[in-house]
Amino acid sequence: MTGQTTIQKSPQNPEPVPEPARGLRGHPWLTLFSVAVGVMMVALDGTIVAIANPAIQRDLGATLADVQWITNGYLLALAVALITAGKLGDRFGHRQTFLIGIAGFAASSAAIGLSDSIALVIGFRVLQGLFGALLMPAALGLLRATFPAEKLNMAIGIWGMVIGASTAGGPIVGGLLVEHVSWQSVFFINVPVGVVALVLGFVILKDHRAANAPRSFDVVGIVLLSAAMAALIWGIIKAGESWGWGSGKTWGFLLGAVVLFGLFALWQQKVREPLVPLGMFRSVPLSAGVVLMVLMAFAFMGGLFFVTFYLQGVKGLSPVDSGLRLLPLTAMMIVSSPLAGALITKFGPRIPLVGGMVFTAASMFGMLTLTPDTGTLSTSLWFALLGLGLAPVMVGATEVIVGNAPMELSGVAGGLQQAAMQVGGALGTAVLGAVMSSKVNAEFGENWKEAGIPVPPAPQLEQAAEFGTVPAELAKAPGMTPDVLAAITKVIQDTFMSGMGLAFTVAGVVAFVAAFVATLTKRGVNADAGGGGVHI
Secondary structure, three states: OOOOEEOOOEOOEOOOEEOOOOOOOOOHHHHHHHHHHHHHHHHHHHHHHHHHHHHHHHHHOOOHHHHHHHHHHHHHHHHHHHHHHHHHHHHHOHHHHHHHHHHHHHHHHHHHHOOOOHHHHHHHHHHHHHHHHHHHHHHHHHHHHHOOHHHHHHHHHHHHHHHHHHHHHHHHHHHHHHHHOOOOHHHHOHHHHHHHHHHHHHHHOOOOOOOOOOOOOOHHHHHHHHHHHHHHHHHHHHHHHHHOOOOHHHHHHHHHHHHHHHHHHHHHHHOOOOOOOHHHHHOHHHHHHHHHHHHHHHHHHHHHHHHHHHHHHHOOOOHHHHHHHOHHHHHHHHHHHHHHHHHHHHHOOHHHHHHHHHHHHHHHHHHHHOOOOOOHHHHHHHHHHHHHHHHHHHHHHHHHHHHOOOHHHHHHHHHHHHHHHHHHHHHHHHHHHHHHHHHHHHHHHHHHHHHOOOOOOOHHHHHHHHHOOOOHHHHHOOOOOHHHHHHHHHHHHHHHHHHHHHHHHHHHHHHHHHHHHHOOOOOOHHHHHOOOOOOO
């Protein structure tokens, strides 16, 4: 029957084998194209906003903490909801979940563009994150159910290429929109893309249900897991933002998260149909893939946060020029993602993953050489090396996680993959932000004294050092001379560069640790065998 899924089982192949589709609905490659459009919107949004942050900060009078919450609020919502959203797809169908996610993401994006206060921007970013959580695991679930086992690695490789290229392309698209339209257009662009994705989804996507998909819903598990994730991410964010890592509040939330995760684990062993079967984590490759995603996102998202302020604040580049300066990162991810997919399909993920994290670490340490006077060639080298390192990790870690999970848990596996990335991103932004702030606080006053500036520093100038940007109104301050302005500029930029350098050092160490974790990965057992459960 055209477009239908036939069930063929054998001891070697216990899962359904999709029959090749002859029409539009359910066609594997058209399904890949359809979900890629939706995933592109979410992936692009992850970094397109970074280039708009300085403009939002200026337009709405936001503080550094406010700007961080534009990212952190989104990451918090994603991290809390992703695994539950994956289970929703497993239970009610990935097609329906995907389409609801697309519609909600586009609508919340429009609401952000219409917002006139930083509080509304942050609030709608949280809503945007919740809908994004519905969309991402459902996309992986659709691919897993549509493609035959021998082509799944290739499909995930292309899917990873779309995510990598969209993530890397965000700064360029964002720069063009911010400079020639407005920061609001960064969010409005999601509306037409969302409409296209919806139309494609209604026409092409076919709903697939595994024969042994869950029939009940673990409400208690959802509450416990959501509370645990919220406590973890909230504690991390607030530690980096204002509480500090020595605060009792910080450790109270982190300890609460540990207790809630423990209660969740106990409950999962008792409930008949658990939200996350803990037996999944007896697969060492799957567990290593999850940890690898956390560490990769820590280094990448945390580092990228400061790169945009370096380019626009210290280098004085426009949003468009900042995006163009990051073009080597974009181009390398676009070129190397399909190559990484081919290498992983032929040789397995371990060597490409280890090599990718080594290249990522090398690029982070290489960025320690950046100065206010660094030329385009030097920055391009390190950005290109970063793109070369990230591509195989985004492709390979996804294949490791999803390929080592049973078909009926493909949504949960997709949720795990994305949740790991969001937790890592939140950790990276918060921890490296705290590292940056502590370094700036420790050095700003001393640098000011050494510069011999005849007036005491205003509090807002120390905050400016966290952005690397000299306030435009400073030049018009009473009694300001060109020499004093040049001295203040040097103090702000030197302090920022010192803080950014320490942040990149931490990111580089984390990337090296990730390279060792990558040695524990291997090809998904289900991708090799055409199905089957997790080896436990």
